[in-house]
Amino acid sequence: MEGWCWALTLECLLGKSLFQVLESQSFTMNIKKVLPQLSVLPPPIPPLLSIPHRETVVNRVMNKLSLLHDKIYCALSGSAADAQTIAEMVNYQLDVHSIEVGEDPQVRSAATLVKNISYKYKEELSAHLIVAGWDKRGGGQVYVTLNGLLSRQPFAVGGSGSSYVYGFVDAEYRKAMSKEDCQQFVVNTLSLAMSRDGSSGGVAYLVTIDEKGAEEKCILGNELPTFYDQ
Amino acid sequence: MERHLMDSKIKGVSTGTTILAVTFNGGVIIGSDSRASIGGYYVSSKTINKLIQVHDRIFCCIAGSLADAQAVTKAAKFQISFHSIQMESPPLVKAAASVLKELCYNNKEELQAGFITAGWDRKKGPQVYTVALGGMLLSQPFTIGGSGSTYIYGYADAKYKPDMSKEECLQFATNALALAMGRDNVSGGVAHLVVITEEGLEHVVIPGDKLPKFHDE
Numbered sequence: 001m002e003g004w005c006w007a008l009t010l011e012c013l014l015g016k017s018l019f020q021v022l023e024s025q026s027f028t029m030n031i032k033k034v035l036p037q038l039s040v041l042p043p044p045i046p047p048l049l050s051i052p053h054r055e056t057v058v059n060r061v062m063n064k065l066s067l068l069h070d071k072i073y074c075a076l077s078g079s080a081a082d083a084q085t086i087a088e089m090v091n092y093q094l095d096v097h098s099i100e101v102g103e104d105p106q107v108r109s110a111a112t113l114v115k116n117i118s119y120k121y122k123e124e125l126s127a128h129l130i131v132a133g134w135d136k137r138g139g140g141q142v143y144v145t146l147n148g149l150l151s152r153q154p155f156a157v158g159g160s161g162s163s164y165v166y167g168f169v170d171a172e173y174r175k176a177m178s179k180e181d182c183q184q185f186v187v188n189t190l191s192l193a194m195s196r197d198g199s200s201g202g203v204a205y206l207v208t209i210d211e212k213g214a215e216e217k218c219i220l221g222n223e224l225p226t227f228y229d230q
Numbered sequence: 231m232e233r234h235l236m237d238s239k240i241k242g243v244s245t246g247t248t249i250l251a252v253t254f255n256g257g258v259i260i261g262s263d264s265r266a267s268i269g270g271y272y273v274s275s276k277t278i279n280k281l282i283q284v285h286d287r288i289f290c291c292i293a294g295s296l297a298d299a300q301a302v303t304k305a306a307k308f309q310i311s312f313h314s315i316q317m318e319s320p321p322l323v324k325a326a327a328s329v330l331k332e333l334c335y336n337n338k339e340e341l342q343a344g345f346i347t348a349g350w351d352r353k354k355g356p357q358v359y360t361v362a363l364g365g366m367l368l369s370q371p372f373t374i375g376g377s378g379s380t381y382i383y384g385y386a387d388a389k390y391k392p393d394m395s396k397e398e399c400l401q402f403a404t405n406a407l408a409l410a411m412g413r414d415n416v417s418g419g420v421a422h423l424v425v426i427t428e429e430g431l432e433h434v435v436i437p438g439d440k441l442p443k444f445h446d447e
Contacts, residue, residue, distance in 0.1 A: 154445075163380045163381060164380060164381070164383040164384050165383075165384035165385075166381040166382075166384075166409070166413045167381045167382035167383075167384060167385035167386075167406065167409035167410060167413065168382075168384035168385040168388055169384075170385075170409050170412060170413070170444045170445070171385055171389075171405060171409055171444055172388075173444075173445050174445065175445065188388065189384065192383070192384035192387050192388055193384060195387065196383045196384065196387070227387045227388055228387065228390055228391065228392070229387065
């Protein structure tokens with residue numbers, strides 16, 4: 001059973017893509033070039049960040065790892081407004097569904113609901129949600145729903161910073177890692193992506209989901225692992 | 231290796247290739263893939279050699295428009311041999327890189343190519359220089375370039391160590407190329423590697439099926 005390590009991997013890798021270090025105007029320019037639709041979302045810790053003149057800070061304390069159900073989370077990237085709306089809609093639909101079937105929903109059901117919305121409103125929306133969680137039938141699972149495609153994968157990365165770490169995750173991923181190894185793998189990946197991508201930075205959020213439930217963790221920027229040139 | 235519109239959004243510098251150069255203890259390894267493509271849809275050559283020898287111990291590899299790169303390296307090769315005859319000694323790697331830089335900077339409107347120059351000279355030993363699209367010259371312990379390089383920034387940052395041995399460095403370069411070729415649609419074919427040391431050169435060619443495989447996805 002592949003367990004929770006995949007789910008963990010996904011959540012974090014996506015979560016980080018939405019953090020931006022807004023210390024100067026130049027970062028704003030960078031963000032606009034790479035992800036013109038991403039609304040500005042600073043990490044929820046002081047110091048107070050300067051408000052860029054092109055975009056507006058919508059919410060200083062937004063959680064980008066959204067809960068869809070007790071043991072199913074999704075990670076948002078792309079247009080934050082679109083992503084958040086999809087997550088809320090699916091949260092509602094899943095609640096109804098789980099009452100109807102009388103038990104916890106499957107991860108695949110949640111992913112299918114997300115996929116249906118992404119596909120139907122493909123032209124209007126611009127968000128990528130990765131759905132991951134644990135259910136008793138299939139254990140830990142991870143699904144990508146990019147552009148309306150539904151695909152189960154052992155792990156997935158997404159967001160603007162993901163291009164820089166494809167090589168790293170391909171090389172370092174192992175099947176059936178232990179929980180600690182998996183958390184270390186995810187944190188390393190996030191740290192590498194955050195150091196290269198102009199639109200990623202700040203803190204790293206991790207959610208570990210297994211049979212017992214979901215555990216959220218936040219790792220501050222200065223506690224992330226560093227590599228040879230940092 | 232014509233210009234691919236998607237790539238200019240990602241990096242704005244290079245297209246259709248993966249190139250790298252890494253220094254190790256006593257030498258430098260320069261490597262590239264071997265695919266040439268048109269518009270990212272058609273592979274025009276599966277076995278092109280992107281490592282050009284500009285002098286006995288100096289190589290350069292090209293990313294960007296193939297035509298531009300060939301023209302520039304031909305001119306550079308001539309200028310470097312002439313320079314080394316005048317100096318009556320083998321050229322410095324920095325001199326070779328500077329020649330390329332001058333050509334790129336003075337013709338920056340017309341050209342669409344970036345270079346990595348690597349080699350060994352008596353004065354500073356193994357060195358790696360990048361010449362970016364507009365003509366910037368930069369010396370680094372290792373460097374990656376081309377469209378496939380975006381996918382291996384994380385891997386290279388994590389795995390590079392200063393003062394590696396030749397075998398470790400060869401493994402690092404091979405892995406990096408294999409990973410990039412696995413993700414980038416305009417990089418592929420075989421992996422060309424050249425090991426440059428004081429003693430001489432060693433050209434290693436690794437066919438696609440002998441490249442390291444990672445978890446099967």
